[in-house]
Amino acid sequence: MTSTTDRETLVVFDWNGTVMDDVSRATNAMNQVLSHYDRDDITEDDVRRTFRLPMTEWTTALGLPDEAADLWSVEVSFLDAAARPEAHAVLLELRSAGVVVGVASAASEAAVVADARRCGLIDVIDLLATGVSDKTEYLRSVRRLADRAVYVGDCEYDVECARAAGFEAVAIAGGYRSVADLESAMPDVVVTDLGDVAGLVTATIRS
Known part of the structure; x- marks a missing residue:
């Protein structure tokens, strides 16, 4: 990881569902948890329909305790x-353009680093x-690093x-939520x- 000095733009990414193409993994992991509570499996469509953050809101939506x-x-x-x-290629392109590239995730360090x-x-x-x-608190803490x-x-x-x-706020489709759900939050733009x-x-930057 490199110095963030003298860069005018900061782009921070969520990890699961944003950088990672892992709805299938999320589904399989939740089915392991549901099995622990003797509950029926869910599908990837169920994940996209029910997923919420913070994570405890998702477990509540699935009728599970916070510890899940x-x-x-x-x-x-x-x-x-x-x-x-x-x-x-995208992260490399951004860094080559002088952008500070960050990741902010609720997932554990071990999981994200792996x-x-x-x-x-x-x-x-x-x-x-x-x-x-x-995430709001973290993003506020790094907002000073760049003009944009x-x-x-x-x-x-x-x-x-x-x-x-x-x-x-940029929302990306193809992750844990549908385009309609993303648009309902009124991001600046939805990308695919x-x-x-x-x-x-x-x-x-070029302009």
């Missing part, structure tokens, strides 16, 4: 998943925050936190590919 959120995080750490195919190393992303991330229980700040996430919660922290994020950011 921690169990889910543990199960996720045991499972591999792939990054979005364009992830490495993903980042396996997917070849660890060297294209400047700021890595894991175990983040309050963008947060990219795949849930309404990400949009809400971005706005509250003074970030531009991480490459769209790079295009939006670097076009402004």
Whole structure:
């Protein structure tokens, strides 16, 4: 990870569902948790319909106790998943354009670092925050690092936190929530590919 000095733009990404293409992993992990409570399995469509952040809101929606959120995080750490195919090229493009690239995730450090190393992303991330229980608070703490700040996430919660922290809110489709759900949170823009994020950011820098 490199110095963040003298960069004018900060782009922070959510991890699960945003950088990682892991709805299947999320589903499998939750089914392990549901099995623990003798509950029926859910599908990927169920995840996209019910997923909420903070995690305890999701477990509540599924009729599970708050402790199930921690169990889910543990199960996720045991499972591999792939990054979005364009992830490495996009993060590298942003850094090459002088952007500070960050990640803010509620997932554990062990899980995120394992993903980042396996997917070849660890060297294209400047700021890595894991175990983040309050994304608004974290984003506010790094807002001073650049004149322009963008947060990219795949849930309404990400949009809400971005706005509250003074970030531009970019919602990305294909993650844990549907496009309609994302649009309901009124982000600045909804994109379908991480490459769209790079295009939006670097076009402004070049202009």
